[in-house]
Amino acid sequence: MYCVITAEPIDALEIMRRVRSDADGAVVLFAGVVRDHDAGRPVAGLRYEAYGAMAARKLTDICQSALSQFEVSDIAVAHRVGDLAVGEISVAIAVAAPHRDAAYQASREVIERLKREVPIWKRERYVDGEEAWLEGTVIHPPESS
Amino acid sequence: MYCVITAEPIDALEIMRRVRSDADGAVVLFAGVVRDHDAGRPVAGLRYEAYGAMAARKLTDICQSALSQFEVSDIAVAHRVGDLAVGEISVAIAVAAPHRDAAYQASREVIERLKREVPIWKRERYVDGEEAWLEGTVIHPPESS
Amino acid sequence: MLRVKCLFFAAYREILGTEELELRLPRGSRLAELVELVRSQPGAEALPASLVAAVNYEYALADTVLADGDEVAFIPPVAGG
Amino acid sequence: MLRVKCLFFAAYREILGTEELELRLPRGSRLAELVELVRSQPGAEALPASLVAAVNYEYALADTVLADGDEVAFIPPVAGG
Numbered sequence: 462m463y464c465v466i467t468a469e470p471i472d473a474l475e476i477m478r479r480v481r482s483d484a485d486g487a488v489v490l491f492a493g494v495v496r497d498h499d500a501g502r503p504v505a506g507l508r509y510e511a512y513g514a515m516a517a518r519k520l521t522d523i524c525q526s527a528l529s530q531f532e533v534s535d536i537a538v539a540h541r542v543g544d545l546a547v548g549e550i551s552v553a554i555a556v557a558a559p560h561r562d563a564a565y566q567a568s569r570e571v572i573e574r575l576k577r578e579v580p581i582w583k584r585e586r587y588v589d590g591e592e593a594w595l596e597g598t599v600i601h602p603p604e605s606s
Numbered sequence: 607m608y609c610v611i612t613a614e615p616i617d618a619l620e621i622m623r624r625v626r627s628d629a630d631g632a633v634v635l636f637a638g639v640v641r642d643h644d645a646g647r648p649v650a651g652l653r654y655e656a657y658g659a660m661a662a663r664k665l666t667d668i669c670q671s672a673l674s675q676f677e678v679s680d681i682a683v684a685h686r687v688g689d690l691a692v693g694e695i696s697v698a699i700a701v702a703a704p705h706r707d708a709a710y711q712a713s714r715e716v717i718e719r720l721k722r723e724v725p726i727w728k729r730e731r732y733v734d735g736e737e738a739w740l741e742g743t744v745i746h747p748p749e750s751s
Numbered sequence: 752m753l754r755v756k757c758l759f760f761a762a763y764r765e766i767l768g769t770e771e772l773e774l775r776l777p778r779g780s781r782l783a784e785l786v787e788l789v790r791s792q793p794g795a796e797a798l799p800a801s802l803v804a805a806v807n808y809e810y811a812l813a814d815t816v817l818a819d820g821d822e823v824a825f826i827p828p829v830a831g832g
Numbered sequence: 833m834l835r836v837k838c839l840f841f842a843a844y845r846e847i848l849g850t851e852e853l854e855l856r857l858p859r860g861s862r863l864a865e866l867v868e869l870v871r872s873q874p875g876a877e878a879l880p881a882s883l884v885a886a887v888n889y890e891y892a893l894a895d896t897v898l899a900d901g902d903e904v905a906f907i908p909p910v911a912g913g
Binding site for chain 2: 826
């Protein structure tokens, strides 16, 4: 398992290579990429900020939980922080599994939980020069502490 | 759109690069990889054979249908033929889309239909020296011709 | 008479010992009649009871009428991916 | 007294004009009391009515009892991916 928050460009192929072993018949890679628009407004780039220490821990929790929930061999996740241009990879998730069904399911689970639970924020820089923190997902703390 | 049957090693990154455009926020790559076992039996490698002209057409039909069914921007598929060693990519499917849900769904649709409909066959070479054509999926021709 | 090019892949090629046969049938023949002709070839008794064929790259039903020059491929159960 | 390190990210950092504050509270204080103290800081009236915090890297409820040296991060709605 490999979970990092990084300021360096993400190498999707390297993330895939980290997970595959000879017992695996399927690798699913999800790459989130900076789009040139959001809600119809032209975007020039994004800035991602993370609470690094906690984000890495949360990602690790999420991957560990997916590894026990699905029949998958390994999971690797890298999330970028800092300034990104259109076309750059913001997040890459690779899942390797003996069979494809589990690989797809685990991949989906990791990206959905990442978006809901990991302390990362996104500031959009628009083509017109304005900037704004993106409306995010409100965290719901556990019911008992 | 890009659909090929190829005797050359598949470059997953190149397949991904073919589909992404600046309007896309998500790229999903599925890679089928040669496993070292099948149904518990150690596998040394695989040989894939295709009815090349028809396989490329069928793949193209499948991708065109996925492009109209899902909100995706582009799809690229490469399927390998010939002798493959454990760890080599047999098939790579890349889907780019503005949003991830459509990318995952189209990716899944293409691999499922590929496995059911495209005229490709797989011969397993076992570690013990034996070889066998894999039991495949029986095609159901259209109900009217 | 019409001539069709028959292609055999994977296990079927091994059963028949050839990947291609040119067969002749009366004009107006249907796929079902070609299948019977294939079943009369040496070794064909090892073919399965049900055969799927594609005519000019499209999966076809037994009642498909054949034309001169058609390419008919006999498609074993597929196993790509 | 106990000292806790408070961290502010993204929009909250901009609202408060700082990414880190060390605040002091009586022993036995709960997260809810720290939140009140944060709300008394200059500029804090622009914070939303509901605040989510993580204590030592875990999301925590308002009744969580704080300990000396805790790291409490105030987490705006998240938007990774």
